[in-house]
Amino acid sequence: MAGFLLECVAGFVGIRKKAYFRWRGRSSIDCVGLFRTAEGAGAVDLGAAGGRGRRARHRGARQRQHDRADAKKNALKPHLKKQWVIPPDASAAFVAAMEDVLEVYHRPRDPARPVVCVDETSKQLISETRVPIEAAPGRAKRFDYEYRRNGTANLFMIFSPLEGWRRVEVTDRHTAVDYAQVLKQLADVDFAAAEKIVLVQDNLNTHTPASLYQAFPAAEARRLVERFEWHYTPKHGSWLDMAESELAVLTTQCLDRRIPDKQTLAEEVDAWQNQRNKNHAKADWQFTTADARVKLKRLYPAL
Numbered sequence: 001m002a003g004f005l006l007e008c009v010a011g012f013v014g015i016r017k018k019a020y021f022r023w024r025g026r027s028s029i030d031c032v033g034l035f036r037t038a039e040g041a042g043a044v045d046l047g048a049a050g051g052r053g054r055r056a057r058h059r060g061a062r063q064r065q066h067d068r069a070d071a072k073k074n075a076l077k078p079h080l081k082k083q084w085v086i087p088p089d090a091s092a093a094f095v096a097a098m099e100d101v102l103e104v105y106h107r108p109r110d111p112a113r114p115v116v117c118v119d120e121t122s123k124q125l126i127s128e129t130r131v132p133i134e135a136a137p138g139r140a141k142r143f144d145y146e147y148r149r150n151g152t153a154n155l156f157m158i159f160s161p162l163e164g165w166r167r168v169e170v171t172d173r174h175t176a177v178d179y180a181q182v183l184k185q186l187a188d189v190d191f192a193a194a195e196k197i198v199l200v201q202d203n204l205n206t207h208t209p210a211s212l213y214q215a216f217p218a219a220e221a222r223r224l225v226e227r228f229e230w231h232y233t234p235k236h237g238s239w240l241d242m243a244e245s246e247l248a249v250l251t252t253q254c255l256d257r258r259i260p261d262k263q264t265l266a267e268e269v270d271a272w273q274n275q276r277n278k279n280h281a282k283a284d285w286q287f288t289t290a291d292a293r294v295k296l297k298r299l300y301p302a303l
Contacts, residue, residue, distance in 0.1 A: 087236045090301045097234035098292060098299075101200060104231055105242075105285045109162040113229070114194055116186065117159045118201045119243035120174055121251075125150040127260035143258070153262045155269065156182045157250070158190070159243040164280030166246055168273050170266045176206040180215035180224075187227040199228045202238045242283050249276075 087094055104115060127150055132143040156169040156179075167190060171178045183199075191197050201207045209230070212221040233240040254272040259265045293300065 085236050085238060087234070087296075087299055089298050091234075091299060092301050094234040094237060095292075095296075095300050097232055098237055098240060098296075099289050101231055101233055101240045102287065102289045102292060104198060104200060105161075106288060107198075111193075112195045113198055114160050114191055115162055115198045115200065116191070117161065117241050117243035117246075118156065118182070118186075118199065118207070119159075119238075119241050119247055120154060120156045120179075120204075121247050122152050122154050122174070123255055123259065123265060124152050125261055125265065126258040128258065147258060150261055153265055154178070155247075155250075157243045157247045158182065158186055159246045159283075161242050161283035161285065164282040165277055166273055168250065168269045170262060170269060172262070174206070176211035177215045179206045180211045183212065183228070184216075184224060187224055197228050198231065200231045200233070200241060201243070202233050202241050203235050207232075242285065245283065 107115070127148045128143060129146045129148055130144040132141060135141040154171045154174040156171065156174075157166065158169070159166040169182055169185075187197060209221075209225045212224050215221070216224070238244055250269070250272060254268055259268065
């Protein structure tokens with residue numbers, strides 16, 4: 001029995017001894033005679049050395065990632081999209097209509113034959129559900145995110161760029177009859193003394209002489225048709241209509257807010273157009289046919 005116990009103790013001591021040497025072989029501290037790992041120049045941690053690291057510097061200044069002075073903006077933004085009027089390449093119909101409008105725009109001013117551009121847009125009528133908090137020094141006006149929809153209204157823009165005159169007609173709809181009534185007032189009231197009105201407009205399906213026949217008897221419709229010299233911007237080329245540019249000014253200066261009803265819209269638009277007409281705000285069109293044949297060369301058929 002005693003011999004057996006001695007063998008067990010010896011075996012246990014042997015196992016502990018082997019494990020001890022294996023543990024010592026994995027350490028390089030306080031182990032005399034064992035190999036140490038290769039040492040070389042390492043990077044210095046500025047934070048541990050008493051300085052401030054790059055990340056700590058930005059955190060200390062409370063800078064966001066994109067606000068840092070060394071941050072670089074990515075020119076590519078694939079998440080952004082824009083709706084665009086893309087003209088067709090090598091289209092004879094497009095360039096023919098474009099050059100026709102450009103020729104009109106570069107005619108000298110003639111009171112007997114005024115150039116008038118027509119376009120239209122819509123405005124959604126929105127009222128507040130809570131009384132807004134007016135602006136105060138150091139605080140912008142506050143309004144609630146909830147609103148009430150009150151339908152839409154249509155706006156006809158009649159703009160004479162060389163005369164520095166415009167009129168905005170607010171209507172409930174934009175049907176052919178509404179368009180015909182706008183042309184009748186343009187011919188018989190706004191420019192009653194003109195021999196002929198040079199009319200520039202886009203290709204909306206109601207912007208045709210047929211709308212006059214739909215609204216008036218044939219004799220009256222024919223009389224009104226003869227009062228105008230008809231010109232159309234090309235399809236996908238509505239940017240050639242200067243009334244569209246004037247509508248953009250109207251939207252920025254007058255319509256960029258909540259307007260509750262048609263009456264308020266008409267009053268706001270009337271005040272805007274009176275101010276613009278008082279200042280004789282004109283449009284100075286610079287783009288010429290020669291420019292188009294160079295800058296828009298891809299739109300011309302290759303012969």
